[in-house]
Amino acid sequence: xxxxxxxxxxxxxxxxxxxxxxxxxxxxxxxxxxxxxxxxxxxxxxxxxxxxxxxxxxxxxxxxxxxxxxxxxxxxxxxxxxxxxxxxxxxxxxxxxxxxxxxxxxxxxxxxxxxxxxxxxxxxxxxxxxxxxxxxxxxxxxxxxxxxxxxxxxxxxxxxxxxxxxxxxxxxxxxxxxxxxxxxxxxxxxxxxxxxxxxxxxxxxxxxxxxxxxxxxxxxxxxxxxxxxxxxxxxxxxxxxxxxxxxxxxxxxxxxxxxxxxxxxxxxxxxxxxxxxxxxxxxxxxxxxxxxxxxxxxxxxxxxxxxxxxxxxxxxxxxxxxxxxxxxxxxxxxxxxxxxxxxxxxxxxxxxxxxxxxxxxxxxxxxxxxxxxxxxxxxxxxxxxxxxxxxxxxxxxxxxxxxxxxxxxx
Numbered sequence: 001x002x003x004x005x006x007x008x009x010x011x012x013x014x015x016x017x018x019x020x021x022x023x024x025x026x027x028x029x030x031x032x033x034x035x036x037x038x039x040x041x042x043x044x045x046x047x048x049x050x051x052x053x054x055x056x057x058x059x060x061x062x063x064x065x066x067x068x069x070x071x072x073x074x075x076x077x078x079x080x081x082x083x084x085x086x087x088x089x090x091x092x093x094x095x096x097x098x099x100x101x102x103x104x105x106x107x108x109x110x111x112x113x114x115x116x117x118x119x120x121x122x123x124x125x126x127x128x129x130x131x132x133x134x135x136x137x138x139x140x141x142x143x144x145x146x147x148x149x150x151x152x153x154x155x156x157x158x159x160x161x162x163x164x165x166x167x168x169x170x171x172x173x174x175x176x177x178x179x180x181x182x183x184x185x186x187x188x189x190x191x192x193x194x195x196x197x198x199x200x201x202x203x204x205x206x207x208x209x210x211x212x213x214x215x216x217x218x219x220x221x222x223x224x225x226x227x228x229x230x231x232x233x234x235x236x237x238x239x240x241x242x243x244x245x246x247x248x249x250x251x252x253x254x255x256x257x258x259x260x261x262x263x264x265x266x267x268x269x270x271x272x273x274x275x276x277x278x279x280x281x282x283x284x285x286x287x288x289x290x291x292x293x294x295x296x297x298x299x300x301x302x303x304x305x306x307x308x309x310x311x312x313x314x315x316x317x318x319x320x321x322x323x324x325x326x327x328x329x330x331x332x333x334x335x336x337x338x339x340x341x342x343x344x345x346x347x348x349x350x351x352x353x354x355x356x357x358x359x360x361x362x363x364x365x366x367x368x369x370x371x372x373x374x375x376x377x378x379x380x381x382x383x384x385x386x387x388x389x390x391x392x393x394x395x396x397x398x399x400x401x402x403x404x405x406x407x408x409x410x
Contacts, residue, residue, distance in 0.1 A: 017349035018071060020060045021050050021082065029063040030094065032084070033069075035395045037124045039082035051076045055182065056151035058085070058093045073129060073148030078183050083129035083146060098152070099159040101127050106163050109135075109389055117200050118389040119221050120164070124322050125393040130177070133160065134217040136198045136209055139168040141217040142190075145177035169193030170211050176320065187212060199275060199280060203228050204255030206280040207246055208273040215245065215270075223248055223314065226352070226404040229382060230312060231256025232407070233348045239310025240264070240301070240342060242294050242335075247274030247287070249312040249350070254283045258310075263289045264297045298338040312350040313338045314404075319355035328355055329366045336370025340378075340409060349378070349407040356401035363403050371407065382406040 023029055027043040029404070037063060044050070053059065055075040061082055062068050068089045072082035086094060105126045109118045120140065121133035130146020140160055144150045150173075157169045173186035189212075197208040202224055209218035220328055230249050235257035241250035244263035254261050263274050271289040278287035294315065313335050318330025336351055343349050348373070353363045360383070371378045384404035386392075392400035 018060045018362050019050075019053060019059050019074075020062055021045065021072075021074065022062050022064050022066075023069075025064045027064075029067060032061070037084045037129055037393060037396055038080045039084070041076075041079055041081040043080055046076055046081070054151075056147035056149075058148070060089055073146060073370050075147040075181060078147070078180060083124070083148070085127070085129065085148075095155050095159060098155055098385055099162055102133075102159050102163045105133075108391075112388055115201060116164075117202060117221070118387075120160075120389075122390050123393075123399065124396050125391040125399045131156070132183070132217065134219070134221060135164065135166065136165050136211065136218070138198055139170065139192070139194070139198055139211060140164065140166045141170045141172050141211050143172045143175065143217060144183075144189040145175065145181065147181050147183060150181075150183055153190070160299070161191065162365065166192075168194060170194065172211075174219055175216070197300055199274065199277075203231060203252045204281075205247075205251035206277050207248070207251060208276045208280065209246070210269070210273060213269070214273075219246065220248055220314075222354075222390045222402050223352070223404070224389075225387045226350070226384040227252035229384065229406065230310070230350055231258075234258040234310050237347070238262075240251055240308040240311045240339075242275060242298065242311065242313045242339065243315040244289075245270050245314075250274070250287065251277050251281060251283075253310065253312075254278065254286055258286070260286045260288070262308075263287070264294055265289070265291065266293060267291075295334070295338065296340065302338070302341050306342065307344045307345060308342055308347065309344055310348045310350070311343050312352075313339050314350075314352040315355075317355040318353070319357040322357050325357045325362075328358055329362060332358065332363060332366040333370040333373075336367040337374045338370075338373045340374035340376045343376070343409045345410055348381075349410060350404060351407070352404045356398040358403075359397070360403050364405060367407075371409070377410045379410075380405060381408050 022045045030121045059074040061072045071086040105121050120135045131149040132143035134141045169191040200207045210216040231252045234253035239253040239258045239261040241263045244265045250261035250263045278284045318331040319325045351367045386402040
C-alpha cells in the first residue's frame with residue numbers, strides 16, 4: 001500500500017479509522033469550532049484521493065494544523081462537501097449511533113405531542129444533517145437529502161423502526177436538495193404498505209396526506225401552531241385559504257368555528273384531498289374549493305366584490321435561494337397587495353413564507369409594502385414560525401425558514 005496523502009490520513013488510535021480531510025490553510029476552523037454544521041468545498045483540501053472517496057463516506061475533518069474537529073458526512077461533488085455528524089472523533093457512525101440520535105429526537109417529540117403526528121427528525125437541528133423524517137401515526141416518511149443518508153437508508157429505516165415501532169416506512173427521494181447532492185429522484189415503500197391517503201388529526205381537523213404522490217412528505221406539519229392561532233381568529237368568519245394544498249389553514253379555521261372556507265390551489269389532486277379531509281372532519285357542507293392560479297383567482301374574487309373575514313396566503317417558496325430573492329420579494333409583495341383587498345374591515349390577513357433566502361425582516365417589509373399599496377392600514381398582531389418539532393439549528397439560519405405574519409386590517 002502506498003503512503004497516504006498528507007491530506008487524507010488514518011489515525012490508528014481511533015476504534016474505527018476514517019479518512020482524514022483537512023481544511024485549507026487560508027480557511028479558519030473557528031466557525032466549525034463554534035458549531036457550524038456545514039463545511040463548503042472551497043474550504044477543504046480536495047486532492048485526487050479525496051475526490052475519489054465515494055459520496056456518503058464518513059471522514060474525519062481536521063484544521064490544516066491537524067486539530068481534530070469532528071466526523072463528517074462527505075460528498076466531494078456537493079457544494080456542501082462536509083456535513084458535521086459528530087464532534088467526538090472517537091465515535092463510530094453505525095446502527096447504534098443512528099438509533100441513539102433517533103431516540104433523542106423521539107424523546108423530544110414524545111414530550112411535545114400526545115398523538116404521533118409530527119416531524120421526528122429535522123435534519124441538522126437534530127444532529128442528522130440532510131435527513132428529514134415525518135411521522136404519520138404508524139407510517140413514517142424518510143427524505144434522505146444528503147448522500148450519507150442515501151447510502152445508509154436501510155440502517156436508518158431499521159433504527160427508525162426500532163425506536164418508534166412504526167410498521168410502514170416510505171422513502172421520499174424527491175426535491176431540489178437531492179439534485180444538489182447528485183442524487184436521483186425515487187419514491188418507494190421500504191417497509192409495510194400504503195393503500196391510500198393517510199388521515200392525520202391536528203387542531204380538531206382531519207387532513208388526508210398523500211405520502212407517495214403529494215408535495216414534500218405529504219403534509220406540511222410545520223404550520224400546526226399557525227393553524228391553531230388562525231382557528232382562534234376565524235370563529236363565525238368566511239375564510240379564504242389561498243395556496244391551500246390539502247386545506248391546512250381552511251380546515252383548521254372550520255374546526256375553530258368558521259362559517260365557511262374557500263380553498264384555492266392550482267392542484268386538483270390536492271384540492272380533492274382537502275375535500276376528503278373536510279368530509280372526514282364533519283364540515284364538508286361548509287367547505288368549497290376553486291382550482292386555478294392563485295393570482296388570477298384573487299383578481300376574479302376582487303372584481304366580483306367578494307370579501308372575507310380572514311384571508312390566508314401560504315405560497316410555495318418564491319425565493320428558494322439567494323439568486324431568486326428580489327423576484328421572490330416582489331411576488332410576496334404582490335400577494336399581500338392582492339390579498340389585503342379581499343379582507344373585510346376589522347378582518348385578518350395571514351401571510352406566510354417558507355423561503356429561507358427571504359429572512360423575516362425582508363419578508364415583513366415586502367408584506368407591509370404590499371398592504372400599504374392596497375390602501376389598507378394594518379396592525380401586526382403576531383409573528384409565527386414552525387412548531388417545536390421543527391427546531392432551529394442555532395448556527396444554520398436555513399433551518400428557521402418558516403415565517404407567518406398575522407395582520408388585522410382596518
